[in-house]
Amino acid sequence: MDNGANSYLRYLNGDESGIVEIIRDYKDGLILFLNGFTQNVHIAEELAEETFIKLVIKKPRFWGTCLFKTWLYTIARNVAIDYVRHNSKVSYFGLEEYPNILQDDESLEKSYIREERKIIVHKALGKLKLEYRQVLYLTYFEEFNNGQIAKVMKKKRRQIENLVYRAKMSLKAELNKEGFIYEEL
Amino acid sequence: MKNYEEMAESVFQRSREIIIRRAKKRKKIIRVTSSILCSCLVVLLGVGVLQNDMLTTHGNTSGGDRTENPIEESGPVNYSDLIGNKDTFTNPFNEELFSQFPAYSADIAAFDESLLYDCTAILEGKITDMYLKEYAFTVANDKFGEGGVLNSGRSTIVYELSIEKVWYGDMKIGQTVVLEDQYFFPDEIFSMKSGKSYVIPIYDVGNKISTFSTEVVSGDIERESIFSTVYPYHPQIEVTDSGYAVTTDWKTLTAREKRNIIMDVELGEYASFYKDKMVLVPEDIFSAQMGILIKNIKG
Numbered sequence: 001m002d003n004g005a006n007s008y009l010r011y012l013n014g015d016e017s018g019i020v021e022i023i024r025d026y027k028d029g030l031i032l033f034l035n036g037f038t039q040n041v042h043i044a045e046e047l048a049e050e051t052f053i054k055l056v057i058k059k060p061r062f063w064g065t066c067l068f069k070t071w072l073y074t075i076a077r078n079v080a081i082d083y084v085r086h087n088s089k090v091s092y093f094g095l096e097e098y099p100n101i102l103q104d105d106e107s108l109e110k111s112y113i114r115e116e117r118k119i120i121v122h123k124a125l126g127k128l129k130l131e132y133r134q135v136l137y138l139t140y141f142e143e144f145n146n147g148q149i150a151k152v153m154k155k156k157r158r159q160i161e162n163l164v165y166r167a168k169m170s171l172k173a174e175l176n177k178e179g180f181i182y183e184e185l
Numbered sequence: 186m187k188n189y190e191e192m193a194e195s196v197f198q199r200s201r202e203i204i205i206r207r208a209k210k211r212k213k214i215i216r217v218t219s220s221i222l223c224s225c226l227v228v229l230l231g232v233g234v235l236q237n238d239m240l241t242t243h244g245n246t247s248g249g250d251r252t253e254n255p256i257e258e259s260g261p262v263n264y265s266d267l268i269g270n271k272d273t274f275t276n277p278f279n280e281e282l283f284s285q286f287p288a289y290s291a292d293i294a295a296f297d298e299s300l301l302y303d304c305t306a307i308l309e310g311k312i313t314d315m316y317l318k319e320y321a322f323t324v325a326n327d328k329f330g331e332g333g334v335l336n337s338g339r340s341t342i343v344y345e346l347s348i349e350k351v352w353y354g355d356m357k358i359g360q361t362v363v364l365e366d367q368y369f370f371p372d373e374i375f376s377m378k379s380g381k382s383y384v385i386p387i388y389d390v391g392n393k394i395s396t397f398s399t400e401v402v403s404g405d406i407e408r409e410s411i412f413s414t415v416y417p418y419h420p421q422i423e424v425t426d427s428g429y430a431v432t433t434d435w436k437t438l439t440a441r442e443k444r445n446i447i448m449d450v451e452l453g454e455y456a457s458f459y460k461d462k463m464v465l466v467p468e469d470i471f472s473a474q475m476g477i478l479i480k481n482i483k484g
Binding site (some may be wrong): 019020027031041042045055057078104107164169 | 186187189190192193195196197199202203204328335336338365454
């Protein structure tokens with residue numbers, strides 16, 4: 001059983017520190033993943049919190065048919081889709097808030113992604129389509145395999161393979177525009 | 186940004202608030218429901234006493250030939266009482282369907298009865314079978330060079346509907362019509378299920394599935410059926426023993442006598458929009474209003 005699953009099981013058995021451990025281990029990655037939907041790190045943080053609240057209140061059963069992380073990201077994606085569906089026509093933040101968002105976004109990138117070249121790739125992701133952003137984030141930054149991504153994005157493995165290919169092409173073009181060559185693509 | 190300890194504290198704090206709020210809401214519902222039930226009971230007792238008196242006065246001791254109906258005849262009605270056994274709300278097939286059918290997020294125009302202008306028929310019948318159909322094809326795309334193609338795919342749900350009543354259209358009772366929908370109401374309670382009866386407006390969408398692309402290069406896009414549900418994004422009208430369970434966006438059908446349906450079952454997040462928008466329309470009223478609606482729409 002992976003660590004997340006272990007912590008969650010402890011939480012279900014009444015040990016609140018289980019959830020604290022899950023928040024500690026998955027919060028940053030989850031915020032960056034959700035930022036792909038919202039393009040606003042503060043809202044992404046809210047949604048990550050919302051995801052953890054779902055675990056605390058609803059206590060959904062984790063059956064262990066996939067990694068705990070895959071399961072958690074699937075819940076987070078549902079939260080994000082719900083958010084986007086209800087707020088698609090709303091402007092999320094005022095201009096005065098924009099510098100703070102940028103600052104928090106950068107500090108999260110620095111602390112979670114660490115490598116400079118990966119940070120550049122992460123910035124370029126922001127210019128891609130939502131599906132491309134999601135699939136590339138899960139591939140490069142969370143190191144999910146296609147099967148796990150298919151589970152999170154509720155698609156078939158074959159669809160994910162196509163999506164990854166098209167997303168890579170699009171990312172390559174975006175990086176080329178900025179004169180950056182990334183050999184791993 | 187919060188660190189993990191701050192976030193954990195906030196998560197617990199907000200969870201506690203939500204739980205308290207829900208408990209309060211539940212209490213309020215119980216309070217309101219009990220008062221309504223008490224009032225109903227008093228009224229029913231009153232009516233009972235009155236009727237008994239009248240029967241005695243007129244010397245008529247017969248109880249009439251009313252069929253036994255466990256559902257009260259006025260006031261709100263529970264969805265679970267209408268539909269019957271709770272186990273039939275969901276079925277294993279739907280779970281599989283939910284996991285396989287790709288989720289789309291889009292802005293959807295709200296339902297309006299004017300959508301029926303294009304409908305071919307309005308049918309009442311039982312779903313005798315339903316299954317998922319997959320289409321794989323390639324579409325022309327010159328994004329990566331001239332003559333390029335992209336692999337693409339679509340999923341549809343196919344329903345077989347055994348017609349029990351034709352409200353509008355040229356079809357015959359007893360005929361089985363196949364419906365094929367590219368979209369699907371994503372809720373285990375409200376999605377159409379095999380073995381249940383519905384009133385469904387259908388329309389002709391042609392024999393090719395929608396691919397969102399002008400040029401399909403290869404693959405099979407021939408639909409199983411030319412018919413599709415007119416508006417698959419809300420719960421279809423469900424036929425029950427006590428009448429028709431209708432969403433309130435059917436303005437004409439719900440314009441007259443109706444009873445609110447209390448959704449005493451757990452709905453998914455998308456479906457919760459319809460939680461307080463379901464009414465039960467008695468059969469005779471439904472029939473009359475459907476006549477008016479068809480006259481308005483189809484002249």
